[in-house]
Amino acid sequence: xxxxxxxxxxxxxxxxxxxxxxxxxxxxxxxxxxxxxxxxxxxxxxxxxxxxxxxxxxxxxxxxxxxxxxxxxxxxxxxxxxxxxxxxxxxxxxxxxxxxxxxxxxxxxxxxxxxxxxxxxxxxxxxxxxxxxxxxxxxxxxxxxxxxxxxxxxxxxxxxxxxxxxxxxxxxxxxxxxxxxxxxxxxxxxxxxxxxxxxxxxxxxxxxxxxxxxxxxxxxxxxxxxxxxxxxxxxxxxxxxxxxxxxxxxxxxxxxxxxxxxxxxxxxxxxxxxxxxxxxxxxxxxxxxxxxxxxxxxxxxxxxxxxxxxxxxxxxxxxxxxxxxxxxxxxxxxxxxxxxxxxxxxxxxxxxxxxxxxxxxxxxxxxxxxxxxxxxxxxxxxxxxxxxxxxxxxxxxxxxxxxxxxxxxxxxxxxxxxxxxxxxxxxxxxxxxxxxxxxxxxxxxxxxxxxxxxxxxxxxxxxxxxxxxxxxxxxxxxxxxxxxxxxxxxxxxxxxxxxxxxxxxxxxxxxxxxxxxxxxxxxxxx
Numbered sequence: 235x236x237x238x239x240x241x242x243x244x245x246x247x248x249x250x251x252x253x254x255x256x257x258x259x260x261x262x263x264x265x266x267x268x269x270x271x272x273x274x275x276x277x278x279x280x281x282x283x284x285x286x287x288x289x290x291x292x293x294x295x296x297x298x299x300x301x302x303x304x305x306x307x308x309x310x311x312x313x314x315x316x317x318x319x320x321x322x323x324x325x326x327x328x329x330x331x332x333x334x335x336x337x338x339x340x341x342x343x344x345x346x347x348x349x350x351x352x353x354x355x356x357x358x359x360x361x362x363x364x365x366x367x368x369x370x371x372x373x374x375x376x377x378x379x380x381x382x383x384x385x386x387x388x389x390x391x392x393x394x395x396x397x398x399x400x401x402x403x404x405x406x407x408x409x410x411x412x413x414x415x416x417x418x419x420x421x422x423x424x425x426x427x428x429x430x431x432x433x434x435x436x437x438x439x440x441x442x443x444x445x446x447x448x449x450x451x452x453x454x455x456x457x458x459x460x461x462x463x464x465x466x467x468x469x470x471x472x473x474x475x476x477x478x479x480x481x482x483x484x485x486x487x488x489x490x491x492x493x494x495x496x497x498x499x500x501x502x503x504x505x506x507x508x509x510x511x512x513x514x515x516x517x518x519x520x521x522x523x524x525x526x527x528x529x530x531x532x533x534x535x536x537x538x539x540x541x542x543x544x545x546x547x548x549x550x551x552x553x554x555x556x557x558x559x560x561x562x563x564x565x566x567x568x569x570x571x572x573x574x575x576x577x578x579x580x581x582x583x584x585x586x587x588x589x590x591x592x593x594x595x596x597x598x599x600x601x602x603x604x605x606x607x608x609x610x611x612x613x614x615x616x617x618x619x620x621x622x623x624x625x626x627x628x629x630x631x632x633x634x635x636x637x638x639x640x641x642x643x644x645x646x647x648x649x650x651x652x653x654x655x656x657x658x659x660x661x662x663x664x665x666x667x668x669x670x671x672x673x674x675x676x677x678x679x680x681x682x683x684x685x686x687x688x689x690x691x692x693x694x695x696x697x698x699x700x701x702x703x704x705x706x707x708x709x710x711x712x713x714x715x716x717x718x719x720x721x722x723x724x725x726x727x728x729x730x731x732x733x734x735x736x737x738x739x740x741x742x743x744x745x746x747x748x749x750x751x752x753x754x755x756x757x758x759x760x
Contacts, residue, residue, distance in 0.1 A: 238595050238621050239539070240638075240677065243496060246537055246593075250492040256535050259484040259586050260284065261522050262436055263477050265443045271481075271522035273565075273584040274432050279487040284433070285480040287426070288440075291419055292478050295444065298415045299452060319400045323393050330389050338375060339382045341389075348390060350382050412448050416441050440478055450474050481523045483586075484531050493536030495529045500544045502551060505529050506558075506567035509581050525583050530555075530564055533590045542596025542604075555592070559614050564588045624667040624674055631673060635663060635680075642681050643699075648688040654701035659683065662704070683707050 258281030261271045276284060323343065330341050339350045340358050352359045352375050354367075364372075420441045427433040444451050454474050486493070497504070507528035511518040529538060545552050558564040565585035594615065601618070604611040625631045639651055639659060651659070659680060666674035674680075687703035696703075 239496070239541075241621070242539055242593065242595065243494075246494050246539070250494045250536060252492065254492050254535065256486045256489060256492070257484075258282075258482070258486050259527075259531070259534075261481040261483050261525050261583060263479075263522050265439050265477070268521075269581055271525060271581060271583045272432070272436065273483070273586050274430070274436065275586065276430065276433075278489070281480075281482045281485050282487050284427070285482055287423060288478060288480050291423055291437075291440075292475060294419050295415060296451070296454075296475075298419075299412055299448075315400050315403060319396055322396050326389050326392055330385060334382050334385065337378050337382065339378065341382075341386060348386055348393075350379075350386060412445055416444065443477065447474060476521070476523070479523055481525055483525065483527050484534065486535075491536075493533045495533040495536070495538040497529055498544075500540075500548045500551065502548060502554075502567075503528065505551060506554060506564070507531055509566055509583075520581060522581065522583070525566060525581065528566075530558065530588070530590065531586065534586070535589055537591045537593060539593045539595065542594050542600045545594065546600070556610055556614060558588055559592065560610075561585075562588050622675060624669065624672045627664060627671055627673050632660065635660065635673060638677050638680070639684065642677075642684060643688075646681075646685065648684060649691050649697065649699050651684065651687075651699045652701070655687070655699050655704050658701045658704040662708075686710070 256278040258276045258278060260274050260276065260281050262274060264270050264272050274284075327341055327343055327348070334341055334350065335353055338353050340353050341348060341350050352364050354371075359367075364375075367375075420437055423437050424434050427437070451474055505528050507530075508526050509520055510524040510526060511520045512524070540555075545555070554567050558567070563585040565583045566581070568580070592615070636656065639656060643649070643651060660673065662683065663673040663680060664670060666676055666679065683704065684699065686707040687699045690703045690706045691699045694703075
């Protein structure tokens with residue numbers, strides 16, 4: 235990290251020490267629209283606590299509900315309900331037979347349902363006995379059969395109503411027992427987070443969801459044990475407990491200063507986050523726990539720094555950045571170039587408020603291009619700061635350059651630079667500026683010279699970088715460029731490049747051409 239980036243980094247390191255309120259962000263399940271997870275804002279450090287509280291809340295409810303629904307108690311309740319249902323069903327069948335038997339049929343309930351049997355002279359006929367009847371009697375039975383079937387259907391409808399009523403009673407009983415346990419735990423959490431209306435609403439929705447799915451909730455405890463016994467690779471049944479997890483999206487609990495983000499990974503997902511998917515036997519699945527934050531989310535409340543050339547190089551990155559800055563909010567953005575043919579749908583997480591200062595570092599050429607070709611640029615990036623390419627050669631600036639040299643060798647783990655080598659670097663910095671009384675602020679180039687000199691010093695097994703090593707860098711650079719100089723001289727000698735050096739000519743002047751190759755330039759008279 236050299237030059238402008240290093241200066242910005244040092245400057246912002248001081249700025250971020252200012253006191254400012256930070257927040258944590260989490261995503262939780264939306265029980266109404268599961269494809270639209272809910273975003274919740276908490277005070278700094280509370281996301282981890284909230285996740286822990288929800289885990290303890292669910293664990294407490296699960297443990298105490300299992301105690302409330304002891305096997306013998308639940309079994310007795312089910313047994314009583316089943317016996318009561320059977321009595322009512324038997325009475326309906328008996329009452330039906332009072333009507334059907336005089337008509338020649340007995341209605342019987344079996345393992346496979348309710349069916350009717352022919353009756354003659356008060357005796358129920360077997361299949362063989364029925365087959366021995368004459369054709370006239372069989373016709374009479376067949377004529378009465380539709381009427382009997384209609385009456386049976388009416389009774390079956392009543393029986394189904396009784397079954398539904400039994401299930402409702404069992405559910406109401408479970409709900410009544412569960413409510414007592416839920417109310418205690420829920421009230422505690424609601425009081426603890428009473429200053430956060432969104433959390434209070436979420437806790438209420440969790441309670442409601444558990445009561446609506448009480449049977450599945452109770453079964454999940456046994457299923458957890460069974461899931462652990464499954465062999466790896468076997469399809470896993472979705473556990474209802476996952477619905478009550480908390481996804482910590484941005485955690486600032488350990489952040490001692492305002493966030494400062496300076497990264498080299500300019501991939502779209504790294505900046506704007508993503509939703510991960512799991513391939514289960516050819517089917518892509520996801521949920522709110524697979525929402526991952528990007529750098530823009532982590533920088534919320536602080537600063538994020540971009541290199542202009544890298545920002546503009548990645549498709550869609552600059553346009554999306556402008557979009558979130560205009561809206562002052564950000565969810566999970568998806569690049570237009572990012573497509574998954576197998577994906578039929580995705581999550582639409584609720585957005586979070588965005589309060590971030592964006593700094594873009596770039597050349598004057600890029601700035602001029604953006605300011606003239608993009609009307610939104612000057613509206614979003616109102617402040618322009620020029621970075622001086624040279625500075626006066628005075629004690630203060632020389633001291634700053636020495637500080638840079640010292641910090642650079644420390645950060646890069648290089649050999650120390652002796653006094654004569656520093657003087658040589660000062661001379662080079664002045665040469666770079668092009669003015670004797672000034673020094674260049676191109677710290678990146680000065681850093682490259684130090685790194686190259688360090689290589690030569692190590693080859694000589696020295697304990698420090700000397701003036702000789704600095705000079706060696708420039709000699710080697712000249713040697714590397716000589717082939718280009720030699721090639722151009724050959725072209726002139728062979729008159730492929732024509733340069734007149736004698737005589738007079740009207741309207742023509744001789745000049746000096748300067749050819750540059752990276753850090754090296756050479757001149758030719760022409």
